[in-house]
Amino acid sequence: ARLAVFVSGGGSNFKAIHAACLDGRINGTVVAVVSDVPSCGGVAYAREHGIPTLTYPIAKKGEFQGQGLTAEQLVDGLRNTHKADYVLLAGYLKLIPPELCRAFPRAMLNIHPGLLPSFGGKGYYGERVHKAVIASGARFSGPTVHFVDEEFDTGPILAQRVVPVFPTDTPKQLAARVLREEHQVYPHCVAALCDGRIAWREDGIPILWEAK
């Protein structure tokens, strides 16, 4: 299957997915990388591997001011130029335009570094998630892979992994523990998506069938 990946930062989840495509764990190819930050590590990695990169949204300020695609151009590019089958958000921090959600129904995943529906939604991203988890006294956390709908972090959950939270944890220590699990569970979910090993309960909850 043809995959478009959205990044805003280092792109460690993108790299984990790309590696899994190269070694055959995922029956997929990354055909495009989209970012709101053209200078980020994920874009640099894509360029090094000859993967086309797109900028979305149009930068309002800074060195890339005025550069970027409109939502319509983004959807057209991903559907018709790159012919993406699935869209994977991997550390992407801007809101996805509704046009894109509509163009990829049940075909867009996101990974969130907390156990949704807790510690999610607007404002809960990156280290803020881990700070809130530690402050809450929760004893477990972990990544959630979910399908994307038009809100932040609210789409149907596909998979989660659990890691312990130690009361002595700093946000950075917890972030690292969660990130290690992200790099396992996201490729696992993408492999199932590419293999068509996801069924849907009639109440809209997705079920991941393991490979034989």
Ligand code: GRF
């Ligand atoms: C990760 O915590 C991921 O869960 C969140 O963005 C952070 C950075 O991801 N969505 P990456 O290293 O850029 O893939």
